[in-house]
Amino acid sequence: MLLAVLLAVLPPAASAQEVKSVFAGADPDIAFAEDRYWIYPTGGDGLSVWSSPDKAKWTRGETLIRLRDIAWADDDRAPRHFLWAPDMVAANGGWYFYYSVGPQNPTPSRIGVAVCKGPAGPCTDSGKPLVTGGKGFEAIDPAVFVDPKTRIPYLYAGGSAGATLRVWALKPDMVSIDHEVKVDTPPNFTEGAFMHYRKGIYYLSWSAGQWNASNYQVHYAVALSPTGPWRYGGPLLVGDTRYRGPGHHAFFEDPKDGKWYIAYHRWEGQTGNGPYQGERRIAIQPIEYRADGVIETIRMR
Template structure:
């Protein structure tokens, strides 16, 4: 009980307690704590400008940074076949003082498979320079979307997770040393109720794979949880940890960080606010931050969405 009380007190200084939800309008937020500062890399673009980040300031505000990457400079997208495709769902990884920015381009359609690219920079604020080739291409029932890169604290290897939606298939790769190519693909079984948006973190002797399930425009969108003793499965399905309530709908495509210390967990996700019924919804999704608690048995407690 003392440990739980201490944990709650530490969590009271969390990002979720710093202000009000939602924090800004965007979707697909990938969060990372970089040199002690939280950053969020969401699907957020402006006309003619691709990808922006949001940095948490000492004044407890979210500073918009960017643009990070100009798709006009991505050589493999200059083919007529890929013009008009949009960017979304990025993530960031850090190795050897370099920053690696992974991003989806789609949507997938007949003759135009979705792709995932990777760009490299010296700062989380960019600018990022594309590697010159697509890292992963969709097809044959697989949609190349929603990249996530995880550094295994045990082996120090980097693993790449992607996929979902069309076919709802998860694929996992071990990254090569250059972080812009794969060493090998690792065959995994897609976990129960997987749709898209995989995220991996390690806590309490478990590898926690969390991911979105359902339709992104309606109340079925939710976050589910599975665990393993390795970063590549096999997965033990644990259930739903985040779902719609009376006024917040379709929460999902999340990420999980520890902030401000190494004991307090936050889940950063998008949702539709002030919606009624089951959808489909339209308009802007918003990003919110709430507390996340693990149990000693490996479960994650149901997340309570707040304003």
């Protein structure tokens, strides 16, 4: 069955849900722990967490980490640094918080990691960058996936200017690189890679297009390992006349109902093809899988 999925063309199949956005924000990571849902969105000078008992009513929590807490982020050559696109991961009995530090120019972008007390923090930076960009590679948008088969943690990162996907195996401490794993960059890759696993299939997904334009969307591929080779599945979530530029997402399985969901951001109340200005909003909606493992195309209504 799995081999048939990987060798076959992955045709689109539509499903429709009514979904309302939950709060203003972008680049959400989402998790469930301690009987609550947690969203970690992009920040600026600091990264905060939002939590909810029901995926509908959200409360902003404490700031998990600030730029001033990251000693290696300071550089006089850059006019100002920002934190964005975080990813919180529970592993080995601990919590680890990954984030982008930029801009790319004149200093290279970097990816950092902090060790946290729990899903609500507090978090302490590890003291050094995990990955540093340069030579055409932009070190942004970290996503860490622990392979349920091997227990190896993999870091996926990269995109935008370089539009290159890179993957590293992490050491068991979750704050050190073990080695890089060479992978192919999938078609139409821009940024925001994410990996999830379901019933023997590894799903790599990513954002394509320009972040502030109508062509921003989510694509995906499947594989039999967390590092490919990838079988391209095409666009999964694209804009419509109401909501434009959906992307930079995360998937999670809700233990309360056993369903899978996607959290993503989108532009609301915009017209034309962009570039858009203002705030993006975060939305959460269920996804569906066909019997052969194909994800049904997500329709925003």
